[in-house]
Amino acid sequence: MDYEDFNDNESLELFKKTGSDGFFMTTIDSLINWGRSNSVWPLTFATSCCGIEMMAAGASRHDFARFGIEVYRASPRQADVIVIAGTIVHKMAPVLKRLYDQMADPKYVIAMGACAISGGPFYTNTYSVVRGADHVIPVDVYIPGCPPRPEALLYGVMQLQRKIKAESKQNRMETRDNFI
Amino acid sequence: MEHIPLQYFLILSTLMFFIGVAGFIIRRNLITILMSVELMLNSVNINFVAINRYLYPDQMQGHFFSLFIVAIAAAEASVAIALIINIYRRFDTIEVTEVKEMKY
Amino acid sequence: MKFLYDFSILTNSIHQMLAASLSPLWVFIIELVLVGLVFLGFYAILGLFLVYLERRVCAFIQNRLGPNRVGPQGIFQTIADLVKLLFKELFVVRKADKILFNLAPFIVIIASLMAIGAIPYAKGLHAIDLNIGVFYILAVTSLGVVGILLAGWSSNSKYSLLGAMRSGAQIISYELSVGLSLLAVIIFSGSMQLSTIVESQANGWWIFKGHIPAFFAFVIFLIAATAETNRGPFDLAEAESELTAGFHTEYTGIRFAFFFLAEYMNMFLAAALATTVFLGGWMPFHFFDFSGFNYVMDFIPPFVWFFGKTFVVIYIIMLFKWTFPRLRIDQLLTLEWKYLLPLNLLNIIVIAFIVLMGWHF
Amino acid sequence: MVEKREIILGENEPYVINMGPQHPSTHGVLRFELSLKGETVFKVVPHCGYIHRGIEKMCESNTYQQIIHLTDRMDYLSAHPNNEAVSLCVEKALGIEVPERVKVIRTILSELGRLASHQLWWCAFGMDLGALTTFFYGLRDREKILDIFEESFGSRLLHSYICPGGLMNDVHPNFKQRIKDFIPYFRKKLPEYDQLLSGNVIFKERSRGIGMLSLEDAISYGVTGPSGRGSGFSCDIRKSQPYSAYDRVDFKEILFTEGDTYARYRVRIAEMWESMKILEQLVDQIPDGDYTAKMKPIIKLPEGEYYQSVETARGELGVYIVSKGDKFPVRVKFRTPNFSNLFAINHMAVGHKIADLVAISGSLDLVIPDIDR
Amino acid sequence: METFDHNALQETLSAMMPGAVFNTNPQFVEAVVPANDLHKFALELKMNSKTQFDYLVCQTGLDKNEELSVVFHLRSTKLNHSCVLKVITSDRINPEFDSVFDIWKSAEFFEREIFDLLGIKFKNHPDLRRLFLEDDFVGYPLRKDFVDNINIVQ
Amino acid sequence: MSLYEIMFAIFAAVILVFSILTITTRRILRAAVYLLFVLLSTAGVYFWLQYEFLAGVQVALYAGGIVVIIIFSILLTHHIDHKFDRAAWWNIISGSALAIVGSVTAISTILSYDFKPIAKVAIDSSVKSIGNQLVSTGHNGYVLPFEVISILLLAALIGAIVVAKKEDTNSEPISK
Amino acid sequence: MNPVIKYFSEIVKGVGTLITGMKVTSGYFIRPKEIITQKYPENRDTLIMLERFKGEVVMPHDENNQHACTGCGICEINCPNGSIQILTAKITNAEGKSVRVIDKHIYHLSMCTMCGLCVKTCPSDAIVFAPTFEHAVFDRNKLTLQLNKPGSSIKKGVKE
Amino acid sequence: MSSESLVLFFIIGVVLVGGAVLFSNYFAPKSSNPAKLEPYECGIPVKDGSWIQFNVGYYLFSIIYLVFDVEIVFIYPWGTVMKDVGLTAFIEIVIFFVILGLGLAYAWKKKALTWV
């Protein structure tokens, strides 16, 4: 897919590196980013319905593995990305935070589904739902839908890959530090 | 091989043996004691083998001796560990100083 | 014709070339470095390729494509993984035993590397050819379990410890069956040297020559070796559905990659050993007296034969993993101690009897 | 010697380990607190609430049409029966009779949902036991059903399709044909499930005699659905209190009396065959007509208390609505099947290994939001 | 269809439970029993061979502004009939009923849920803790007077 | 120095250093790992002496067998936090004194004696000849020890099982 | 049965079942025809979504940049979680009367649950579902959309 | 090239692992927070340390294993000469196996081979 085919290119430009290192560093950086973007191992973390679509994305029809995202790791130590697939409630929030903290750098977060973005169907009138996982941990890519279909997840993953490719080491650290 | 005299082997094994002895005395933990014993056995094996190779290369007594020692060491270790773990289950510790009463 | 592809000629000529211009010590050192570099590359590339292969194989089994977006047909997928893992943070959990935590991957990798060095890949193409070959491989691989136990204990995590204990118990148990089933061929061929064992299969592989008991030993070897390499359906140590990630729960980045790599290399080792011992190693397939057929077979280079057979065995091992449910720990041990071990002992006696009566070919 | 006990546990003291909330085999965010002796479980304390979203509270400020979309999100694997339960309850309260076409279509949807749910259960169960390929085969076949769903309702998982009074819109013209194509396809694939898993000796060893649940306990714990029927608890609402079109189809209630994990497994496999039978009977008799009964745009239930139960893929789903004549209910209570099923797990898992616990919880087919609501 | 005689069952029940008040309910036989007799009547309902309510389908806590109540939906798997049992209290500060977990095992967790969401206590319950919410959660969300200005967005 | 000698020096150094570490470290699992290194370099020494089979046995039995079960028992009985107390000073002194005195005596004795290799042709130490000697009943045959080993193993097995299973009777089965 | 015979027959039977399982899996391995993977990003041009797929709510505009929304706010009321906000404005129309028209039809894609109530209840059928799914963004605010295009106006013939 | 090549392979292993770990240590990003350094337990703070309770099974099996390992070591040389020696060797191994078989049978009977 071409650059123009993606949406939200404006935000992507913000991640792009400003200033320039030497040619060598740029090459190394792009090699590293190539590796990282093509091998994002997700954590097996699914809280509710969106998790089923995440499973479906991993299954034969859609096949996550084509992107190199096939190695679902159960331990956060070895995972690169948390796909928050489902509602996050107040009781779960500390657990999510802890899992995120326990992951090794570099780490990425995809918020999948309305619940993870904003609370979705449970936005109003409830006492226990966190309105958006980005209140808990910094989120890189938002995939709306309830549930987003597997292709949408694949699309989101491609967005994440683009983001990884675009950003440099400093950027990554800054965004994290800026997160309260 | 000729450049290394036999004495080197013997010194090596002697030192190893006495390190084992020291460990046997210093450490008060049953498993460490077992390990010290293994050290001593091992040093003896080196002796056997070296002397066999240097002095009697036409026979293999030393070799076979070490072979059987290894086997016996294994048998010994398996029983010893069984005992140690049993002591542990009984006393919750394997420090020799604390395992005073060995009664059943 | 037999020795159309004799690699000792190549190695000898390199040796001669070096010896012509350098002192023996230097020749020796250069040869060591050469062998070292070759094996380093071989090990790494083979590991990456095996991981890729497994992903594609299981993808095809499961009606999907598997990695195909990174490079043509996705062959750079594992390289991307490697790059990623190299640049992933390494850290040690608080209260973990740092020395042992760091040591564990070394032990695991060294054990598998040292064993792989002893496999004959073609005539004259092996780094170590000891006269205790088979036994050496057994001895060295039995060290790997130490690495796993250390990894589990030193990471100060419950899951790790449980996983380590399980895999420890499993590996040591199945080691017996591996040893005994290899013994079957040793009785037939009367040698432990791997090159001799391969030579002895010039007129037929042991799996055919050795009647049913040899086949039986082969099957047991396959099962036991799968279990010893901690692969499914015996992957209790890292049973995801029970212990999250088993003994390497706390390992990150490249350290984890080494455990991962060692698993695959052990699988390769198991397959290569099975090939060497039971399936004739690099010997071509000969069909009784059809000399035309045999002649054609001889033209295929030996390492093609070797890797071909090895990958068939690897495929079978992969098929195990992707087909069967995982065993429970007690069933696992029951299988070994109540089925494989007694049957294996029986099998040895039968083989001894066959050899005694001279019934084998 | 005595003070060492703090760090060194002897053989007879319990040892507590956490399984979950982030754990691959709890199917979501359930947490088991296991007390172990060696590797043997002797107490399981389930901790839930990690996905408690307050649906019952939300229902109190939503109209009856809006409640529908919340029920989807409880038991998301078989969303249709959930919608159907609320719809039936509201219709009963209002005394509305829905058109025949709606009844038949609802039944078909329920059964399709049951098939899809059981397929997903099958692959998850296989995964729990370590058979990794089941996952892909199960989901492969499930995609076919999802295609049927998507074509008609525009969504793959959560449909909000059955609503009080009938259906949201009419089914797609291809609906019938798709089902007709699907049934022979799945009849071919289902025996493969048996070859791959049910017949496998490892699988049998791992599931037979594991997690025994006697009939009395099943009733007392209220374990319903396939899990209860594995213990011989005849609890199929489709038979005992037929709703929609179930009174006119011919099917068997699957009952196994062993009460172990294997029995629960076989109930579900057999139910898939039964579901296909039901589908075959109904697919040709979808009557023409309206897809919805005449409904006012704002539904106000007369004052009173209404209870309706349906059979979802997991068991008896009860909806209890208390109304005061408003457009909002006073209280909605969902008696969800998994809630009761889950808490029998302590009873079932005691004395087994950790691995068996995974098998047992897999055989209960847990959906965590269904427990937590 | 449920094939039991509505009126006959009501008669049986009223004979068994003196003091119970019967509401009209088109669907079920609905009895409101005094809170003090709850455990006794429940046990009787399960044990009596004429009723045999061995299956507690659902236990619901209810807040109708002025009164709190607990509703039991009972079914008999042998005789295939069902009934509804209700206990009511107007004590909103410290509502308390008998626990029936020893009669129907499923009640243990239903009661925990009711305690969690409505704050109704159950006497003799073995392990009355919050089930869904965090242990330090303040208030009982399903009560009508529950306010939560931060989280509840209208 | 030739490569051979360097190798011997390495092996000897590893043996000595790690055996001292084995008895001085305060973490028990580390002690076991150091012991493993000692045993491995001992195997190296055997290799160096061209007793390959013995070296293999050393690795397989000592390193892969005994050390593994020692580690197993450590895993079962020790926690990662566990550190030995410092040994009592009289123990240290008496232990090291004994070791020093003993080794000095022994070494001086060794050095004072001149070992003369009995120059005979070395026999082949391959597995074949080992095997032949092991099963032969004649002169230099070890068939008796070979069979006795099996009895020893039987005894060890029974002993270990008896010891290990002893307490099982009073651990009551887990009740439902 | 004799325990020995039982022991061996168990083994044989067990191995038989294992081989049956392996037949299934390796059967699929050698039949790559059965691979059902659809290559999403590569097949993007040929991918046809089923027309009823609920990907997002859109408001169709005709070539004159006109839509059918009257700004009645029924969709806002019916939406269960407040994904729609209607901002109306008063303008004077051609006849000189002051009427209420839609100013901004704000739609929170980040919250929408695709329940379909808004589409179903809209009296003038101004909004429909679009079968698109490529919505992933890096910034949550990008998911708040305005459905009526800027400068658009209401179609003729739609009654107030 | 025998014992040297063993050392060689040892060195390759050390170089491979050590090099990669050092490289990664130097180049990989680092960050730290309190939760990261705690052991992982499904996202729940760990209570009492990583102590697992021991299970008799583990050490019983390891002990039996050791015994059989010795046995295998001893029959390997036997295996190489079985062909040449013939009947004597066969008889010896039968005796050897019978004695060991007794041990296995004993262990089986005593339920030492049953996981507890």
Ligand code: SF4
């Ligand atoms: S966004 Fe929708 S599908 Fe996803 S978890 Fe939330 S309710 Fe479920």
Ligand code: SF4
């Ligand atoms: S979209 Fe429809 S319902 Fe919503 S304001 Fe416009 S006309 Fe009214």
Ligand code: SF4
């Ligand atoms: S589809 Fe449902 S949730 Fe989305 S805007 Fe419409 S009414 Fe709201």
